[in-house]
Amino acid sequence: MNPAFSVIFLTTLIGVGQGLFLALYTGQLYSVVNVFSPRHSSEFYGYGSLLALAFLSAGLIASFFHLGHPERAWRSASQWKTSWLSREVIVLPAFMGTTFVYAMIQLNGWNPILFTLSDNFIVDLSLLVGAINMLLAFLLFLCTAMIYACIKFLQEWASSLTVINYTLLGMASGFTFCTAFAAYLSSDAIFIYGGWAITLTVFACITRVTSLIRNTKIKYKSNLSTAIGIRHSKIKQIAQGSMGGSFNTREYFHQAKPIIFKSIKWVFLLLVFILPTALLLSALTTNSFALCMLAFITQYLGLLAERWFFFAQANHPQNLYYQTI
Amino acid sequence: MTQLALVIDLNVCVGCHACVTSCKEWNTSGTAGFMSDYNPYDKDPTGTFFNRVQTFEIGEFPNTQTVHFPKSCLHCEDPPCVPVCPTGASYKREEDGIVLVDYDKCIGCKYCSWACPYGARELDENQKVMKKCTLCVDRIYDETLPEAERKPACVLACPTSARLFGDVNDPDSMVSEQIRDNGGYQLMPEWGTKPANHYLPRRKTNITIHHDELTRVDNPLNKERQLPMPGEDEQTLDDTTSW
Ligand code: SF4
Ligand code: SF4
Numbered sequence: 001m002n003p004a005f006s007v008i009f010l011t012t013l014i015g016v017g018q019g020l021f022l023a024l025y026t027g028q029l030y031s032v033v034n035v036f037s038p039r040h041s042s043e044f045y046g047y048g049s050l051l052a053l054a055f056l057s058a059g060l061i062a063s064f065f066h067l068g069h070p071e072r073a074w075r076s077a078s079q080w081k082t083s084w085l086s087r088e089v090i091v092l093p094a095f096m097g098t099t100f101v102y103a104m105i106q107l108n109g110w111n112p113i114l115f116t117l118s119d120n121f122i123v124d125l126s127l128l129v130g131a132i133n134m135l136l137a138f139l140l141f142l143c144t145a146m147i148y149a150c151i152k153f154l155q156e157w158a159s160s161l162t163v164i165n166y167t168l169l170g171m172a173s174g175f176t177f178c179t180a181f182a183a184y185l186s187s188d189a190i191f192i193y194g195g196w197a198i199t200l201t202v203f204a205c206i207t208r209v210t211s212l213i214r215n216t217k218i219k220y221k222s223n224l225s226t227a228i229g230i231r232h233s234k235i236k237q238i239a240q241g242s243m244g245g246s247f248n249t250r251e252y253f254h255q256a257k258p259i260i261f262k263s264i265k266w267v268f269l270l271l272v273f274i275l276p277t278a279l280l281l282s283a284l285t286t287n288s289f290a291l292c293m294l295a296f297i298t299q300y301l302g303l304l305a306e307r308w309f310f311f312a313q314a315n316h317p318q319n320l321y322y323q324t325i
Numbered sequence: 326m327t328q329l330a331l332v333i334d335l336n337v338c339v340g341c342h343a344c345v346t347s348c349k350e351w352n353t354s355g356t357a358g359f360m361s362d363y364n365p366y367d368k369d370p371t372g373t374f375f376n377r378v379q380t381f382e383i384g385e386f387p388n389t390q391t392v393h394f395p396k397s398c399l400h401c402e403d404p405p406c407v408p409v410c411p412t413g414a415s416y417k418r419e420e421d422g423i424v425l426v427d428y429d430k431c432i433g434c435k436y437c438s439w440a441c442p443y444g445a446r447e448l449d450e451n452q453k454v455m456k457k458c459t460l461c462v463d464r465i466y467d468e469t470l471p472e473a474e475r476k477p478a479c480v481l482a483c484p485t486s487a488r489l490f491g492d493v494n495d496p497d498s499m500v501s502e503q504i505r506d507n508g509g510y511q512l513m514p515e516w517g518t519k520p521a522n523h524y525l526p527r528r529k530t531n532i533t534i535h536h537d538e539l540t541r542v543d544n545p546l547n548k549e550r551q552l553p554m555p556g557e558d559e560q561t562l563d564d565t566t567s568w
Binding site: 066072077078086089150153222228229230232234235239241242243244246316322 | 433
């Protein structure tokens with residue numbers, strides 16, 4: 001497929017937003033069970049959620065550039081019964097709305113205690129809203145990834161690994177950002193976030209590499225023989241029906257030179273997994289905000305390359321009909 | 326349930342592209358908006374088409390066959406492009422099985438084109454909506470046209486009658502008969518899309534003639550001997566009269 005930058009930005013930016021919220025909420029869960037209590041905790045969660053909202057909004061804006069008719073975008077919420085894209089269109093604003101509510105609860109202190117489970121487990125409103133929002137974050141990862149994973153003939157995508165990778169990569173980048181945010185506020189929670197960020201990055205590396213290996217072993221179900229229905233081992237296209245290009249030659253081919261295509265894989269493996277892990281490790285020993293931020297920026301740039309590669313690698317069966325001018 | 330479709334006979338298609346041009350002519354003049362072209366007379370021409378004729382070479386020289394292969398939306402009975410559409414702009418009609426796009430609802434997200442394994446959908450660069458073959462839905466029910474012309478434009482244009490149109494779910498229709506008798510098949514059956522359009526394969530017409538069939542053994546004159554058979558080397562009436 002030809003990677004569209006609008007979709008690359010959409011999926012990576014909302015991934016950071018979702019991961020960041022999940023990181024903040026993880027921090028809150030830790031403090032509920034008294035593992036640690038960050039200083040200025042409600043400001044931390046509140047402003048952190050607003051930052052998550054900023055990432056989500058940027059992603060949402062990017063998505064509009066993908067549409068031919070953005071003014072009709074509201075219509076896309078109607079087919080949630082059958083379309084994962086429609087489901088994403090519903091869950092994304094719901095998640096953004098709840099993130100905003102969560103931020104307001106934290107910043108304005110509208111946080112009544114709802115009930116207490118035991119002496120040191122107090123459920124307040126933010127904890128409940130956060131729990132709902134956590135589910136929405138995971139649901140959003142599912143919707144986004146299923147848009148790609150549900151197309152069964154795009155065999156590189158049609159795998160549960162797609163869902164796992166979207167979730168883990170989004171979480172890793174969000175936790176990395178949260179580490180930087182905690183470092184900026186000199187919060188004592190930097191070790192918790194940093195630790196999780198490294199753990200998630202390592203797990204994401206394992207699953208992403210697994211999917212890369214899986215994709216090298218794909219046996220394509222379609223070939224020229226099934227495409228035109230003629231049983232012969234030597235079929236060659238000599239004309240595709242147009243002398244210039246068409247939508248079919250633009251939308252489904254990545255157009256990158258093989259050497260660039262191959263090197264992007266190594267670039268993203270380096271930028272998403274290896275460098276951020278090293279940077280985070282050194283950031284945690286020095287408590288340095290700059291190193292944390294650098295880790296995040298590196299990882300995010302790497303994710304742009306990762307997403308580009310994700311799209312470019314998918315081999316659409318229609319390409320069989322467009323082998324030669 | 327009716328399922329209108331095309332049956333394309335690869336045995337007689339000569340690759341003349343008449344269906345391509347008549348399709349473009351009819352559909353670009355329709356009320357749903359023209360099918361835009363860019364740089365039509367320049368370098369890198371491009372444009373929207375519902376139907377393309379492609380050419381494939383089968384085998385290796387000297388044993389080759391050139392197959393011309395018209396390709397348009399196959400109006401799948403289980404179309405993967407329809408359920409993925411987030412707006413409901415893509416739909417399959419209950420009454421005749423035609424898969425259509427509502428250009429007023431389509432947001433141009435291209436998701437349906439990703440979900441069609443055949444590459445049958447094209448985004449119109451001018452209107453920014455997804456377009457594809459409509460089976461000339463604005464022709465085939467038009468009662469102002471003479472009945473014989475209520476067919477898709479491509480079918481009417483084909484000089485070799487390689488394109489047949491009808492209800493593939495009606496076992497007595499001409500298209501069903503052709504599919505049955507001539508080995509009609511579907512494209513990429515591996516994805517379970519159940520395309521309604523069928524293709525008829527290349528067929529060689531062979532007859533085997535045995536030597537004894539060259540002379541007529543059951544000639545009644547042989548038996549009755551009313552007239553003597555001329556000997557093999559003798560002159561016959563044909564030799565004398567056919568000048
Ligand atoms: S050929 Fe493609 S566009 Fe047409 S109905 Fe089938 S899947 Fe949909
Ligand atoms: S491009 Fe139009 S028809 Fe296709 S999925 Fe998007 S909204 Fe539906």
